[in-house]
Amino acid sequence: MKAWVVGGAVRDRLLGLPAGDRDWVVVGSSPEAMVAAGYTPVGRDFPVFLHPDTREEHALARTERKSGRGYHGFVFQAAPDVTLEEDLARRDLTINAIAEDPDSGTLVDPFDGRADLRARVLRHVSEAFVEDPVRLLRLARFAARFHDFSVAPETAALMRRMVDDGEVDALVPERVWQELSRGLMEARPDRMLEVLRDCGALARLLPEVDRLWGVPQRADYHPEVDTGVHLLMVLRQCAQQQAPLPVRYAALCHDLGKGTTPPSEWPRHIAHEARSAVLARQVSDRWRVPTDCRELADVTAREHGNIHRSAELGAAAVGRLLDRCDAWRRPERFAQLLLACECDARGRLGHEHADYPQRPRLWAALQAALAIDTAQVAESAIAQGLSGPKIGERVREARCRAIESLCPART
Known part of the structure; x- marks a missing residue:
């Protein structure tokens, strides 16, 4: 099995920002193999494990398929043959879909997240972005954090479609408050409101x-x-x-x-x-x-x-x-x-x-x-x-x- 650092820790390092908690994805393993290697299972919806020494969370590489409305409506598949690229494809934004080999520093960037970091653009990874309404809130929160980033036009269009299709109406209070409160605490909370208003989500929420x-x-x-x-x-x-x-x-x-x-x-x-x-x-x-x-x-x-x-x-x-x-x-x-x-x-x-x-x-x-x-x-x-x-x-x-x-x- 092979463990990769993914998501925010890689993104922030490339931006020259202080490193936060690291998220890991494990390729080529199974729940049984993780337990045998000393990892502690903690995931409920999909296989997540705590490292035996660092206690950092390690998730098995997985794919996801939309099965219903809202952010709960997903079926996950975690298997040894799920590739790193397939796992990265289910992520929300290109800047969050970059993986790093902790040993060599090699980056895997199948969706050109580094180019979007340089261009200061928030862009969705795939059309699957529309399947999870929480992603809309997360993008607005990221706009409040990285306030000099713009929203890609095609991503803005997807967000408006999500609102028109009623996906935002399926959000539950706990997730809405979690993202709103985090966005309010960012460097430019006003940007969060602007992004939500531009796509029509503010009028719904x-x-x-x-x-x-x-x-x-x-x-x-x-x-x-x-x-x-x-x-x-x-x-x-x-x-x-x-x-x-x-x-x-x-x-x-x-x-x-x-x-x-x-x-x-x-x-x-x-x-x-x-x-x-x-x-x-x-x-x-x-x-x-x-x-x-x-x-x-x-x-x-x-x-x-x-x-x-x-x-x-x-x-x-x-x-x-x-x-x-x-x-x-x-x-x-x-x-x-x-x-x-x-x-x-x-x-x-x-x-x-x-x-x-x-x-x-x-x-x-x-x-x-x-x-x-x-x-x-x-x-x-x-x-x-x-x-x-x-x-x-x-x-x-x-x-x-x-x-x-x-x-x-x-x-």
């Missing part, structure tokens, strides 16, 4: 996001005008700030309500925050988004406008804002909320490097209020004969006094 394009905003606040363009700029700011996933997901959902504003009200979007929160919850439910992401998206949608306007708020109003954001119990999430709002503010044409004083001001206000010994305040109130809501009022008053110097009352 995230119609709440897709409808933002063509919706105008007030040019004095948003020189870029188009709400969809603004979203792309916000996501780019998130990447530049190296924001964590919850912040990027919150950015994705923060303005969804603007897509439901009646055209007669354009370019104003009154009360879009509440509508955005409802739509964000719908997206989170549909794709089974993790709790930390969905909760931050909800509070960001509801409160980002108030945070942007917080320079006008006095101490009492800031205290109420912190209450609504549950900042007392969730200061780490509040920090993420402020970052999401800063990315939103900077995701505007000509504002990319603007200061955002609201973030340090509100964070300082929270820290000042958190320094209050609320137990001591409560004990003092009880000693004065107060109880119930009156104690809570005393705590709020103490917090208000703590942040008064940072957020003085407006007259």
Whole structure:
């Protein structure tokens, strides 16, 4: 048997990028031979084994045949006579269909993946690309990672065909969220949305996001005008700030309500925050988004406008804002909320490097209020004969006094 390094590890080495985990394909072997050689079987759908020493995954060379809709609808065949070229032929993109001999460094590149790496092109290996809708999402994710790569025209046409044929509708929430979340964490998450929108997949997977394009905003606040363009700029700011996933997901959902504003009200979007929160919850439910992401998206949608306007708020109003954001119990999430709002503010044409004083001001206000010994305040109130809501009022008053110097009352 012969083991080859395949996929991303080979691609990234050729691009001069740091090496990640290596994937291996084994030619000329069988499950029985792998076990006899000390490998541990771990695959369920097809034969995958852990190396006895390195614990790296080694998969038997295999072919696949479409047997139904969606990404589950495949029949795999792994046999000693399956060639390396046949295994590479089932892969998604040419740049991922290159194998390397770990001993000699010899490359096997039957689909000219190296040429596409040099040309910075994302191109499908074969027509079988259309059989697995996950590949469409993976390509969009790769576009977000390798943002200077273009999508080959013939590949873009295949992606549109996949959407038209309903293959994308067969995707399950777990796989959609897996690819979307990974794409959001790439260097240019905005490219993922552009690619999905170009082939029509965004309208099927995230119609709440897709409808933002063509919706105008007030040019004095948003020189870029188009709400969809603004979203792309916000996501780019998130990447530049190296924001964590919850912040990027919150950015994705923060303005969804603007897509439901009646055209007669354009370019104003009154009360879009509440509508955005409802739509964000719908997206989170549909794709089974993790709790930390969905909760931050909800509070960001509801409160980002108030945070942007917080320079006008006095101490009492800031205290109420912190209450609504549950900042007392969730200061780490509040920090993420402020970052999401800063990315939103900077995701505007000509504002990319603007200061955002609201973030340090509100964070300082929270820290000042958190320094209050609320137990001591409560004990003092009880000693004065107060109880119930009156104690809570005393705590709020103490917090208000703590942040008064940072957020003085407006007259």
